[in-house]
Amino acid sequence: MDHNMIQDLAEVLISEEAIAHRIGELGAEISRDYVGKELVLAGVLRGASFFLADLARAISIPLIIDFISISSYGPATKASGVVGIRKDLDESIGGRDLLVIEDIVDTGLTLSYLLKIFRARQPSSLQVCTFLDRKVRRIIDLPIAYRGFDIPEKFIVGYGLDYQQRYRNLPCIGVLKPELMVG
Amino acid sequence: MAIITLSRQIGSGGDEIAARLATELGFTLVDHTALVELLNAQDLSQPDIDAADEQEFEEARAHRESDQVYVDLLPALITDLATEKDLVVLGRGGQCMFRGFPGALHVRVVAGTKERARRLMNERGLDEQAAIRLVEESDETRRRFIQYHYGEDIDVAVHYDLVVNTDRLSVEAATRLIRLAVEMVDLMGKGRDIERWLETARPLPFAHPSEAEFAKVLDFYQIRWEYEPRTFPLAWDEAGNATEAFSPDFYLVDFDLFIELTTLKQRLVTEKNRKIRRLRELYPEVKLKVFYGRDYRNLLTKYGLDKKISSK
Numbered sequence: 001m002d003h004n005m006i007q008d009l010a011e012v013l014i015s016e017e018a019i020a021h022r023i024g025e026l027g028a029e030i031s032r033d034y035v036g037k038e039l040v041l042a043g044v045l046r047g048a049s050f051f052l053a054d055l056a057r058a059i060s061i062p063l064i065i066d067f068i069s070i071s072s073y074g075p076a077t078k079a080s081g082v083v084g085i086r087k088d089l090d091e092s093i094g095g096r097d098l099l100v101i102e103d104i105v106d107t108g109l110t111l112s113y114l115l116k117i118f119r120a121r122q123p124s125s126l127q128v129c130t131f132l133d134r135k136v137r138r139i140i141d142l143p144i145a146y147r148g149f150d151i152p153e154k155f156i157v158g159y160g161l162d163y164q165q166r167y168r169n170l171p172c173i174g175v176l177k178p179e180l181m182v183g
Numbered sequence: 184m185a186i187i188t189l190s191r192q193i194g195s196g197g198d199e200i201a202a203r204l205a206t207e208l209g210f211t212l213v214d215h216t217a218l219v220e221l222l223n224a225q226d227l228s229q230p231d232i233d234a235a236d237e238q239e240f241e242e243a244r245a246h247r248e249s250d251q252v253y254v255d256l257l258p259a260l261i262t263d264l265a266t267e268k269d270l271v272v273l274g275r276g277g278q279c280m281f282r283g284f285p286g287a288l289h290v291r292v293v294a295g296t297k298e299r300a301r302r303l304m305n306e307r308g309l310d311e312q313a314a315i316r317l318v319e320e321s322d323e324t325r326r327r328f329i330q331y332h333y334g335e336d337i338d339v340a341v342h343y344d345l346v347v348n349t350d351r352l353s354v355e356a357a358t359r360l361i362r363l364a365v366e367m368v369d370l371m372g373k374g375r376d377i378e379r380w381l382e383t384a385r386p387l388p389f390a391h392p393s394e395a396e397f398a399k400v401l402d403f404y405q406i407r408w409e410y411e412p413r414t415f416p417l418a419w420d421e422a423g424n425a426t427e428a429f430s431p432d433f434y435l436v437d438f439d440l441f442i443e444l445t446t447l448k449q450r451l452v453t454e455k456n457r458k459i460r461r462l463r464e465l466y467p468e469v470k471l472k473v474f475y476g477r478d479y480r481n482l483l484t485k486y487g488l489d490k491k492i493s494s495k
Contacts, residue, residue, distance in 0.1 A: 073399075083405060109401075109406065113405060116405075137478065137481060140438055153481060
């Protein structure tokens with residue numbers, strides 16, 4: 001029997017149509033701001049993959065896409081002590097205009113680390129574009145040049161965000177039914 | 184002075200190894216009996232000491248005020264003692280109290296569950312089922328004690344210089360190994376700097392396990408922090424002496440930002456909020472963020488300390 005993931009949602013917070021519309025706006029804005037510049041989009045894996053793919057196609061100027069993956073704090077990594085790069089950018093960003101693409105910024109801890117390591121590589125400019133911004137959890141305030149949506153304190157999935165690595169491929173942002181989140 | 188911290192599993196022979204080391208090296212053994220003496224001098228009752236010590240540790244009770252006194256007192260008493268005497272600190276998170284001190288050797292003594300149960304059956308006349316239950320309960324209690332007070336996993340080997348398995352090594356052999364390590368690292372020589380280390384580099388004991396966990400998250404993301412580095416006076420008496428003050432939990436050095444975590448009940452939060460409002464009035468230039476209970480629980484969820492987690 002078919003399993004439609006949409007049925008697993010208690011509510012849809014941001015529809016597929018709203019996402020497409022907002023990404024169109026962001027794409028136009030970024031296209032204007034980066035005219036004549038050497039734009040590199042650096043997507044933070046895995047969450048930002050869908051957003052980067054759609055955003056890149058909404059930008060009308062030529063650009064380079066790249067990805068980075070870093071370890072995040074949790075039971076599996078906390079014993080090792082410090083954050084590490086699991087996959088670095090393939091491109092050199094020195095002298096280029098780097099736009100970091102995040103799926104979500106909440107505490108700002110991951111982003112502060114990324115900005116620190118990117119800054120050391122001396123790009124011409126360094127800005128952040130996040131699909132979602134959850135300010136209520138912010139520990140470290142960092143400048144965010146482009147944001148898709150502000151979101152409340154809810155556990156959300158879809159459009160790159162997962163629950164136990166699943167639901168990233170939902171085309172919208174939604175709240176999972178509580179009974180599907182096993183303790 | 185020199186310090187050997189010895190963390191041990193029940194039935195591993197760690198208690199006997201600690202006693203032998205103390206005798207053979209002329210060190211002072213800091214065990215439950217020694218702590219009772221130290222804490223009695225601080226007006227704590229025997230039941231309070233027993234309840235707050237690792238043997239009978241219960242997380243629910245640790246929130247009681249009297250047990251909080253113990254949490255604050257214990258590391259201070261042991262470190263004070265370490266300025267006067269060479270110590271063997273048995274259990275009680277000694278490896279966390281003296282982490283980073285060059286004059287400390289951190290030892291963990293372990294053995295397999297079956298072997299430990301067998302020893303407990305012989306020593307205490309227990310049947311096999313009761314012995315295994317005792318082993319499991321003790322392991323869990325000690326694990327929670329360290330997790331609660333220091334936010335550490337007692338079983339992670341990287342916290343120790345030497346892990347000794349007494350499944351096949353005798354107590355004598357284990358003691359000799361540890362003594363050999365003491366000589367090889369020149370523990371006595373390095374222990375001379377304890378006062379300077381206590382003044383400059385000692386990791387402070389956190390007042391609450393949530394703070395220890397938060398510090399680890401910051402460390403993970405390489406964010407420099409200081410714990411309660413500054414106290415802001417909020418009210419003064421006629422002579423100009425501060426009568427009320429507030430010390431935010433953390434200062435994030437690179438962001439010039441103070442962080443206060445609060446897991447208190449609503450009644451106490453109201454008092455804290457009043458202080459925070461006052462601080463903001465008196466020190467408008469100070470950047471302070473406050474995380475309340477629910478916000479903090481959400482942070483824990485994010486960082487995988489709750490099982491309902493997204494890996495992001």
